[in-house]
Amino acid sequence: MKRTKEILKRRLKGALFAAFMCLTFAVPVATAQTPPRLVSPAAADLSGLIEAATRAAGPSVVEIFTTSYIGREGIVPSSADLVARQRASGSGVIVDPDGYIVTNAHVVRGAQRIRVEIPIRAAGQSILATSSRTASGEIVGIDLETDLAVIKVNGPKLPALTFGDSEDLKAGQLVLAFGSPLGFQNSVSLGVVSSIARQLEPESSMIYIQSDVSINPGSSGGPLLDLRGNVVGINTLTISESGGQPIAFAAPSNIVRTVYEQIRKSGRVVRGDIGLRAQTVTPVLAAGLNLPQDHGVVVADVTPGSASERVGLRPGDIVLTLDGKPMENGRQLQVGLYRRFVGDVVTLEILRDDKVLSVPVAMTERRDPFSGLPTSSDFHENLVPRLGILGINLDREIAEMLPALRVRSGVVVASTVAGAIDAKEGGLAEGDIIHALNRTEVKGLTDLRTRLDALKPGDPVVLQLERRGELMYLAFTVE
Numbered sequence: 001m002k003r004t005k006e007i008l009k010r011r012l013k014g015a016l017f018a019a020f021m022c023l024t025f026a027v028p029v030a031t032a033q034t035p036p037r038l039v040s041p042a043a044a045d046l047s048g049l050i051e052a053a054t055r056a057a058g059p060s061v062v063e064i065f066t067t068s069y070i071g072r073e074g075i076v077p078s079s080a081d082l083v084a085r086q087r088a089s090g091s092g093v094i095v096d097p098d099g100y101i102v103t104n105a106h107v108v109r110g111a112q113r114i115r116v117e118i119p120i121r122a123a124g125q126s127i128l129a130t131s132s133r134t135a136s137g138e139i140v141g142i143d144l145e146t147d148l149a150v151i152k153v154n155g156p157k158l159p160a161l162t163f164g165d166s167e168d169l170k171a172g173q174l175v176l177a178f179g180s181p182l183g184f185q186n187s188v189s190l191g192v193v194s195s196i197a198r199q200l201e202p203e204s205s206m207i208y209i210q211s212d213v214s215i216n217p218g219s220s221g222g223p224l225l226d227l228r229g230n231v232v233g234i235n236t237l238t239i240s241e242s243g244g245q246p247i248a249f250a251a252p253s254n255i256v257r258t259v260y261e262q263i264r265k266s267g268r269v270v271r272g273d274i275g276l277r278a279q280t281v282t283p284v285l286a287a288g289l290n291l292p293q294d295h296g297v298v299v300a301d302v303t304p305g306s307a308s309e310r311v312g313l314r315p316g317d318i319v320l321t322l323d324g325k326p327m328e329n330g331r332q333l334q335v336g337l338y339r340r341f342v343g344d345v346v347t348l349e350i351l352r353d354d355k356v357l358s359v360p361v362a363m364t365e366r367r368d369p370f371s372g373l374p375t376s377s378d379f380h381e382n383l384v385p386r387l388g389i390l391g392i393n394l395d396r397e398i399a400e401m402l403p404a405l406r407v408r409s410g411v412v413v414a415s416t417v418a419g420a421i422d423a424k425e426g427g428l429a430e431g432d433i434i435h436a437l438n439r440t441e442v443k444g445l446t447d448l449r450t451r452l453d454a455l456k457p458g459d460p461v462v463l464q465l466e467r468r469g470e471l472m473y474l475a476f477t478v479e
Helices: 002-033 041-060 253-266 283-289 330-338 396-401 445-453
Strands: 061-071 083-096 100-104 111-120 131-143 148-153 174-179 187-198 208-211 223-225 231-239 247-252 276-280 297-302 318-322 345-352 355-362 389-393 411-416 433-437 460-467 470-477
Touching: 041 061, 041 111, 041 174, 041 187, 041 223, 061 100, 083 174, 083 231, 100 231, 100 253, 111 148, 131 253, 148 253, 174 208, 174 231, 187 247, 208 231, 231 253, 247 253, 276 330, 297 330, 318 330, 389 445, 433 445
Parallel strands: none
Antiparallel strands: 061 083, 061 111, 083 100, 100 148, 111 131, 131 148, 174 187, 174 223, 187 208, 208 247, 223 231, 231 247, 276 297, 297 318, 318 345, 345 355, 389 411, 411 433, 433 460, 460 470
C-alpha cells in the first residue's frame, strides 16, 4: 500500500512538471502567432484618416521662391550698389485646377520674380525622391489687410484642394498644417484648434484660427486642413515668448475664400461698410452716458453721409442684434460686418429711449484713400533704396485722391519693399507722405533720391511725415 502511494506521488509530480513545461514554452509560441493589440481600432482608423488626408493634399501644396530688391546696408562703393537682391521662400496651396494659388501677402509682396515648385510623385517612386515641376508665378492681387495674396501659374491642369467652412471648426478639433518649413518641402504637422476666432489687435476686425500645429519660417501661406482634406485656413504667423512653443495662427477659410474670389474677379478686395463706429459698453461708460444697460454694444459715431446716417442711426443707440444674432461686444459687431459684401442688407436691432427698433442698413463700399495710388511700370523709377520704399510724386491728381492734406507737396509712400523696416519698428508705412528732409521741402522723387544719395554714413536724417492727417518726424542716421 505504501509503495503504491509513493508511485502515485511520483506520477503526480511528473504530470505537474510536464504541465508547467508545456505552459512555459507555449507562451512565446502563442505570443509570436497572436501579438497583443497595441493600437485600438479607433486609433488605427484615425491614423488612416490622417494618412489619407496627407496623401491627397500633398500634390496641391507648393513651395514659392521670390526674388526682391532691398536697400543695401553699410558703406557701399557707389549709388549703383545701394540696391541688393534678396531671395526668400514660402508656401502656397492650389485652389483651382487652372493654376490659381493662395498664399500670404508677405510671401510675395515686393517680389520682382516668383518661382513655384509644384510637387510630382510618380507611382512606385522612392520615398526619398522629391520630383517637382518649376513654373513662373504672376501676382493676381494682394490684400494687405488679411495678409493674403493670389498668384497664378500657367500649364496643365493642377490638383486643387477645396475650401471648407471655417464656421464649422470647434476648439479641440484636430487639424493638419502643410508647407515647406525651413525649406523642407511638403511637410505636415498635426495639432489641435485652440480658438476659432482669435483677434490679435483690439481694434482689428481680422480674426484668426489659433492652434498648436508646428509651423516655422517657410510655412507661411501653406494650408490648414481638417481631417477630411478641406482647406479651413491659411497659415500666416506664429507668436512665442522667450523661445517657448510658438502659437500658430491661420486666416479662416471663409475669409480666405472671399478674398480669393474677389481678387480673381477684379484684382482687388472690395469691402463693405455701413459707416458706424461701435464700442463695447462697460459699467463706467454706461454710468457716464446714462445708458439703459451696462453691457453690450453702443454706437459711438455715425459717419456723415453714410448708410447708417441715412437710415437714422445715432450715437448712443444700443445695438442688440445683427441679423438676429445677439451682439455682446464691439469686436463681435465689427467682425460680423467684416464678412458682409457690398450690396448686402443687414438688420440691426437697436435699443433707443426704451424702444426696440429694427433697422435695415445696406452695405456700401469702404473707401481706402491709398488703394488706388498708381506706380510706374518701371520698378526702378519708383524705388528709393535708402528708405526701402516705392514712392510716387504728390501731384495734383494724386492729391485729389487723398484725404485733406496738411501740406500739398512731397512723395507718397506707395509701398515698402521686402526687408524694409516697417512702421511698427519705427520705419515708414504705406500712405505716409514725406514733406521735408532735414527741414528742407521735398519737391519730388528725384529730389528725395538725389539728396539722400549725397549723404555720408553717419549723417543725420530727419523726415517730416504726414501720417493719417498728423505731422510727425522720423529720425535716423545713414548707414
